[in-house]
Each structure stands twice: as structure tokens, then as C-alpha cells.
Amino acid sequence: MQQLDLQATFPGLTVMQNEPLAHYTNTKTGGPADWLAFPKTREEAAGFVTFAREHDMPLTVIGNASNLIVREGGIRGLVLILTAMKAISVTDNVLTADAGAALIEATEVAYQHNLTGFEFAAGIPGSVGGAVFMNAGAYGGEVKDIITSVDVLTRDGVFKTYPATVMDFSYRHSLVQENGDIVLGAQFTLAAGQAATIRAQMDDLNARRAAKQPLEYPSCGSVFKRPTGYFAGKLITDSDLRGYTSGGAQVSRKHAGFIINVGGATATDYLAVIAHVQETVFTKFGVHLETEVRIIGEN
Ligand SMILES: Cc1cc2nc3c(=O)[nH]c(=O)nc-3n(C[C@H](O)[C@H](O)[C@H](O)COP(=O)(O)OP(=O)(O)OC[C@H]3O[C@@H](n4cnc5c(N)ncnc54)[C@H](O)[C@@H]3O)c2cc1C
Known part of the structure; x- marks a missing residue:
């Protein structure tokens, strides 16, 4: 595995070898990834997935590493961190976010567009992809309440879009935990709201977090x-x-x-x-x- 040179295979992309994941995890712990890459686009991500498959290389995908413990021996093969894929856009009351976008940033964008429904996630420090994978939730809200579709890349390299209804969301569970698909992005359907009310709710939840956590x-x-x-x-x-x-x-x-x-x-x-x-x-x-x-x- 180590003889392959991913940096040479993907010139111009950020690829690191034997990189300690403690530099990225929220706990500041964890062993090294044999190879670590940061795709910036869906196509780059797909290129890495194809490469890993064709070279029988184990592939692990992570987001903000805020719900992760990486054992000391580290991770063999290729690890993709998706946080460089982070676009967020809004059309009418639909917020579309790339998997690597910070969930907290998505809640801020929703607020800036006077959209309500995302406030529960104001203080969850994960990425959108990690939040979909985990069906993240807090204070009575969950990803499953507002999500309408999920874009994925299968391990075979096929792009698909799932309606939320097939995502098998339940408490801290989703379909992608079972089938290994890589979340590339998601769409959330929100409702028109009042900016001041949305801000007050987000600030209140963050204050409650700071007091208790x-x-x-x-x-x-x-x-x-x-x-x-x-x-x-x-x-x-x-x-x-x-x-x-x-x-x-x-x-x-x-x-x-x-x-x-x-x-x-x-x-x-x-x-x-x-x-x-x-x-x-x-x-x-x-x-x-x-x-x-x-x-x-x-x-
Ligand atoms: C201070 C603090 C407070 C928190 N509060 C909450 C809370 O209130 N509610 C809550 O639900 N969680 C909370 N969390 C946990 C965490 O933020 C969430 O679980 C979050 O959804 C994880 O996202 P992540 O991007 O960090 O995922 P990671 O930790 O990077 O990964 C978690 C899992 O998801 C998988 N994964 C990540 N991205 C993808 C992807 N794009 N495609 C496929 N699989 C992927 C990984 O392989 C891994 O198995 C908290 C964490 C911290 C540190």
C-alpha cells in the first residue's frame, strides 16, 4: 500500500502521507492516516474513490471529526476529509449544502435568509455530511425533520440522490451507516421566519450549551x-x-x-x-x- 504515491497520482491536490489524525479530531487524539486527502469538488472525491477501489485500498471518509475516536494505530489506506467541499446556497426556502460545510455555518446562512427550522443545530460542531450520517440532533430537533434529499457517491463510484424518505433515519442512525455511501451534499427545506426570533432561539440554545457542556x-x-x-x-x-x-x-x-x-x-x-x-x-x-x-x- 505504501509503495503507491498518491501525491504523484493527484498532482495539485492536497495529499499527505502518514499524517496524524490528532491534528484534525475534536479530541486532539488519534493515530495517523496512511494517506490523507482533502478533495475540493465532487469530481475530485470521485477520483480518489475510484483510485482506492482500483488499488484495493481501504477508504475512510470523515467530516469535522467531532464524533470520532481514531485508535492509536491509525487508519490504513486512504482517508478523505471533506471539509474543503463547503458551498452553501439558498433558493426560496431550500438550503443546499455540500457535505463538508460546517453545520453551524448552515444554520447561520438559514438565519441570514430568514429561514426557520435549522436553529436546533446552531451549536453542533459537525459537518453536513457527518450530521446526515449521524442524523444529528439537539433540543428536540433532528436532521431528519428538515432534510429533503441527500446526494451520495457509492463505493462503486456512482452518483445518486436519495429522497429523505429512503434514508432510514432514526435516533443517531441513517442508511449511509449501513451501505457505506459517501454523503456529498444535502438539501434542507425550511420555512419563512422572523430573523429576530431565529437569532434569539440560536443564541438561547448556544447559551444553554455553554452553561451545561x-x-x-x-x-x-x-x-x-x-x-x-x-x-x-x-x-x-x-x-x-x-x-x-x-x-x-x-x-x-x-x-x-x-x-x-x-x-x-x-x-x-x-x-x-x-x-x-x-x-x-x-x-x-x-x-x-x-x-x-x-x-x-x-x-
Ligand atoms: C462539543 C460537541 C457538542 C456536540 N453536540 C452534539 C449535539 O448536540 N447533537 C449531535 O447529534 N451531535 C453532537 N456532537 C457530535 C457531532 O458534532 C455530530 O455527531 C456531528 O454530526 C458529526 O459530524 P462530523 O462532520 O464531525 O462527523 P465525523 O466525526 O467526521 O464523522 C462521524 C461519522 O460520520 C461519518 N461521516 C462523516 N462525514 C461523512 C460523509 N460525508 N459521508 C459518509 N460518512 C461520513 C464518519 O465516517 C464517521 O463514522 C457534538 C460534538 C461536540 C464535540
Whole structure:
């Protein structure tokens, strides 16, 4: 795999070799990608996908890496980060965004066009592609409530558009988690609203986040999914795990659902804290905490 020279194959494009993904993840942890590229267009992305397929190279696609733990051994093959594909446009009440556009930027553009419906995502630090993949949501709203179609590239290199109805959205789940398609962009249908009301709602949600979440530290947001009938943060608190630390990773004292990097954390530290939390909560309450954060890469 290492003998292939992707930089020579894709002259003029940004391609890096053995690049530490800790430089890109929100937790500031993670091993290297054999190859890392930043396509700026759908065609460039398709070129990398075709190259990987033709050379039997594993291919991983990530967005803003805000819901990701990359194990220390890193990721073999080619990793695409889509954040250079970031156009956002509005026609009437439809907002169209490339996969790499920041979700927060999309909410700002919606506000600038007096469009309501996107406010719930004002503080979610992911990309549009990652938000579609995760069916991201907060404060009673979810991507599935406003999305109307999704543009994808299949692993075979075929461009497709799915109506939202086939996306199989549910709590932190979507079709692309199952079929491996790469999200290239999405369309959101919003409603006409009042700028002042939209701004007030976004500011309120961001203030609530800042009050409750340890935004002053690197993290990957809520580490665990909400178990049916419980709240992960409360189970963790009731298990006396606030402040539990392994190396530089610590269960936040401000919001027990977050694991923060208090300095020098590694992915191994994160995984150790996650395993300890899962084991302790299961022993005490018989509830399995399933991770919401995606854990990828080699040990
Ligand atoms: C402080 C903080 C607060 C957060 N608050 C929330 C919240 O309120 N609600 C919420 O839902 N989440 C929240 N998150 C988590 C995270 O922001 C969301 O899950 C977001 O949708 C992830 O997007 P991303 O671009 O960062 O995805 P990444 O972390 O880059 O990737 C996540 C997964 O999506 C896949 N993926 C990413 N892009 C694509 C693509 N284009 N095509 C195919 N697969 C792709 C990756 O392979 C990976 O499996 C928070 C995170 C942080 C750090």
C-alpha cells in the first residue's frame, strides 16, 4: 500500500502521507492516516474513490471529526476529509449544502435568509455530511425533520440522490451507516421566519450549551447514546464517575456524558475511560451504554 504515491497520482491536490489524525479530531487524539486527502469538488472525491477501489485500498471518509475516536494505530489506506467541499446556497426556502460545510455555518446562512427550522443545530460542531450520517440532533430537533434529499457517491463510484424518505433515519442512525455511501451534499427545506426570533432561539440554545457542556476542553460531545428510559449522564453521575480519569481523558464534572481531554490524552486513554464507564454503569444499573461516538482505526 505504501509503495503507491498518491501525491504523484493527484498532482495539485492536497495529499499527505502518514499524517496524524490528532491534528484534525475534536479530541486532539488519534493515530495517523496512511494517506490523507482533502478533495475540493465532487469530481475530485470521485477520483480518489475510484483510485482506492482500483488499488484495493481501504477508504475512510470523515467530516469535522467531532464524533470520532481514531485508535492509536491509525487508519490504513486512504482517508478523505471533506471539509474543503463547503458551498452553501439558498433558493426560496431550500438550503443546499455540500457535505463538508460546517453545520453551524448552515444554520447561520438559514438565519441570514430568514429561514426557520435549522436553529436546533446552531451549536453542533459537525459537518453536513457527518450530521446526515449521524442524523444529528439537539433540543428536540433532528436532521431528519428538515432534510429533503441527500446526494451520495457509492463505493462503486456512482452518483445518486436519495429522497429523505429512503434514508432510514432514526435516533443517531441513517442508511449511509449501513451501505457505506459517501454523503456529498444535502438539501434542507425550511420555512419563512422572523430573523429576530431565529437569532434569539440560536443564541438561547448556544447559551444553554455553554452553561451545561465543557466546551472549554477538547471532546467528542456526548460519548454515549441515550439508553431507552434513562439518561447516560445521570447513570454516569449516579455511578460516581464524574472526574474519573485515565491519562489525559476525564469524565467531565460539568456534563458526565462528555469525556474531555484535560491535557495530553491519547485515544487509548479515551477508550480506557469509555470501557470503565460502561463496565461500572452495567454493574451498578444493568444498563449497557452504547457509544454514540464512532471508534475507528487500528490498535
Ligand atoms: C462539543 C460537541 C457538542 C456536540 N453536540 C452534539 C449535539 O448536540 N447533537 C449531535 O447529534 N451531535 C453532537 N456532537 C457530535 C457531532 O458534532 C455530530 O455527531 C456531528 O454530526 C458529526 O459530524 P462530523 O462532520 O464531525 O462527523 P465525523 O466525526 O467526521 O464523522 C462521524 C461519522 O460520520 C461519518 N461521516 C462523516 N462525514 C461523512 C460523509 N460525508 N459521508 C459518509 N460518512 C461520513 C464518519 O465516517 C464517521 O463514522 C457534538 C460534538 C461536540 C464535540
